[in-house]
Amino acid sequence: MPELPEVExxxxxxAPHLTGxxxxxxxxxxxxxxxPIPAAVAAHLPGARIDAVRRRAKYLLLDTxxxxxxxxxxxxxxxxxxPPDTPVGPxxxxxxxxxxxxxxxxxxxRRFGCLLWQPIGEVHPxxxxxxxEPLEAAFDGDYLFARSRGRAAPVKTFLxxxxxxxxxxxxxxxxxxxxxxxxxxRPAGRxxxxxxxxxxxxxxxVLAHAIARGGTTLRDFLNADGAPGYFEQELFVYGRGGQxxxxxxxxxxxxxxxxxxxxxCPRCQR
DNA sequence: AAGGTAACCTGCGTGC
DNA sequence: TGCACGCAGGTTACCT
Numbered sequence: 001m002p003e004l005p006e007v008e009x010x011x012x013x014x015a016p017h018l019t020g021x022x023x024x025x026x027x028x029x030x031x032x033x034x035x036p037i038p039a040a041v042a043a044h045l046p047g048a049r050i051d052a053v054r055r056r057a058k059y060l061l062l063d064t065x066x067x068x069x070x071x072x073x074x075x076x077x078x079x080x081x082x083p084p085d086t087p088v089g090p091x092x093x094x095x096x097x098x099x100x101x102x103x104x105x106x107x108x109x110r111r112f113g114c115l116l117w118q119p120i121g122e123v124h125p126x127x128x129x130x131x132x133e134p135l136e137a138a139f140d141g142d143y144l145f146a147r148s149r150g151r152a153a154p155v156k157t158f159l160x161x162x163x164x165x166x167x168x169x170x171x172x173x174x175x176x177x178x179x180x181x182x183x184x185x186r187p188a189g190r191x192x193x194x195x196x197x198x199x200x201x202x203x204x205x206v207l208a209h210a211i212a213r214g215g216t217t218l219r220d221f222l223n224a225d226g227a228p229g230y231f232e233q234e235l236f237v238y239g240r241g242g243q244x245x246x247x248x249x250x251x252x253x254x255x256x257x258x259x260x261x262x263x264x265c266p267r268c269q270r
Numbered sequence: 271a272a273g274g275t276a277a278c279c280t281g282c283g284t285g286c
Numbered sequence: 287t288g289c290a291c292g293c294a295g296g297t298t299a300c301c302t
Contacts, residue, residue, distance in 0.1 A: 003295055034278070034297080058296075075296055076280075091280085110279045112296060126297090153273060162297080169295055238295090259275075261293080 002073040004134070004167025004207055007058045009214035010079055015053040017081045017102065018062065022049045024097040033093060033111045034074065040117035045069060045096065057130050057166030067119040069096075070126075074112025080105050131165045134203050139165055141197025148188040148196070155191055156184035157258040159199070168203060170260045172210070174238040176202040183269040184262050185255070209234075237263040 002010070023045045028037055048064035055061070060079070062069040071079065082103045088095075094106040094115055106115065118124040132138040147164055148155075158164060159173045168176065177184050179202035182195055191199070213234075236246055241254030245265040254263050 006295075072296080074279095075294070108279095109281065110294090110296095112278070151272080157273090160296095171295055258273090260296095 003169035003172055005210035005214050008055055008211050011053055011055045011060055018050045018053050022099040024099050027095040029093050034114045037115050038117045056127055067117055070116040070118050070124055072114045076110040077108040077113035129163050131163050134165050134167050134207055141200040144196040144200055145193040151188040153188055154185045154257050155182055155188045156262060158188035171238045172206050174263060175206050175236060178237045181269055184257055184264050
């Protein structure tokens, strides 16, 4: 479910319910997700006031005066604000009770997500090596061109490297490369500056558009309505292996690149 | 340093 | 209907 647009949509949906609220209690139904949940979470969160809900890359941060709870949704994670008496399902791993009477619930069947703690004034090690945010000005074609020199890895792999730019997952990498007309297997070091400018623009356009759409579909975080799929109608290549290119009618090609399913148009993308 | 691979885990769709 | 298999929107760890 979550690439950057989904996480940003989640952040925007949660913020009105969390900002300014105090944590009434924390329920951990298992000691770990991807990693052990540090004792600092249970030690600092109860009683703390949530001052802001931020996003960095695909991480969400709940800021308090003592530090920030750091959440990642992994592949299957979901955060919802629910009434306190909502029945608990098998993958409802964490509840954060709020002084509003409601509940912030973290659900994650595959448990690739995490709940960690970042002390005040520190940057968690997982956040230290991240590249720029794709929607900020520091991310542009010149930046991609500079970082890619000498790189032999496929440009799709390069684009999905969170140390290069954050937030671009398998769906949006495929879609951005299609829009920019770049073949995903092309070595990153052999893409021109001009074409990287097109790629950076495509990434920004695709992500901003997906955020706008997610904002309309996932507006109500008080109900269980976390259904994704909002972007499906507008996908040009992702998940369309074997079908025809919407632009030119050529049969789309399909291959694993860096162990991730990849689809592209051999005519539109060079 | 960069690049490739395995690993973490559950659910779902497909084909026999 | 049952079962085995492959695959899924992410990321780190480890090895060359």
